[in-house]
Amino acid sequence: MHELRVWLEWHAVTLTALASFAVGCIGILALVLAYFHLRHVRKTARIQHLLDIEREFDSMRWREIRSAWARKKRDGQPGLEEATALCDFMERVGLLVKRDYVTAGDVWERFGYAILCLSAALQPAGQEIANHDQAALAQKMREIELKRGGAFANPSAADIQSFLEQQLNPATATIARPPKRIVR
Numbered sequence: 001m002h003e004l005r006v007w008l009e010w011h012a013v014t015l016t017a018l019a020s021f022a023v024g025c026i027g028i029l030a031l032v033l034a035y036f037h038l039r040h041v042r043k044t045a046r047i048q049h050l051l052d053i054e055r056e057f058d059s060m061r062w063r064e065i066r067s068a069w070a071r072k073k074r075d076g077q078p079g080l081e082e083a084t085a086l087c088d089f090m091e092r093v094g095l096l097v098k099r100d101y102v103t104a105g106d107v108w109e110r111f112g113y114a115i116l117c118l119s120a121a122l123q124p125a126g127q128e129i130a131n132h133d134q135a136a137l138a139q140k141m142r143e144i145e146l147k148r149g150g151a152f153a154n155p156s157a158a159d160i161q162s163f164l165e166q167q168l169n170p171a172t173a174t175i176a177r178p179p180k181r182i183v184r
C-alpha cells in the first residue's frame with residue numbers, strides 16, 4: 001500500500017508539473033498571438049490613416065486651396081492664407097509621422113513629391129509660418145528621396161514651376177509624382 005501511495009504522489013507531482021508547463025506554454029503562445037494580432041492592427045491603422053490623409057488632400061477643397069495658392073504664386077501675390085493652410089496640413093502629416101501613426105516611407109510614396117515641391121515653393125512665405133513638424137517632414141522626405149535615387153530631393157525652379165502649373169486647375173490638380181528621373 002505504501003508503494004502505491006508513493007507512486008500516486010510521484011505521478012501527481014509529475015502531472016502537476018506537466019500541467020503547469022502546458023499552461024505556461026499556452027500563456028506564451030497567447031502572448032505571441034496577441035503580439036502578431038496587435039502588429040496587424042497597427043499596420044491596418046497606419047494604412048487607414050494614410051488613406052484618410054490622401055483622401056483629404058486629394059479632395060476638391062484641398063485642390064481648390066492648392067489651385068488658389070498656385071494662381072496667387074504665379075501672379076506674384078503671397079497667398080498667405082493658402083500657404084498657411086498648406087503648411088498646417090504638412091505640419092499635421094509631420095506630427096502623424098513623428099508619433100508613428102504613419103510611416104515616413106509611406107508618406108513619401110504618396111506625398112513625397114508634393115511635399116518637397118510645396119516646401120520649396122512655400123519657402124519665402126514659410127519662413128514666417130514654418131513649424132518644426134513641417135520642417136522635419138520635409139527633411140525626412142528629402143532623405144528618403146535621396147536614398148531611393150529620386151531627383152526631387154531639392155526641386156529645381158523648373159520642378160516647382162511644373163508642380164504649380166499642375167495645381168492651377170482644381171479639376172486636374174494632382175499630387176502624383178512625374179515620371180522617374182535619374183539623378184546625375
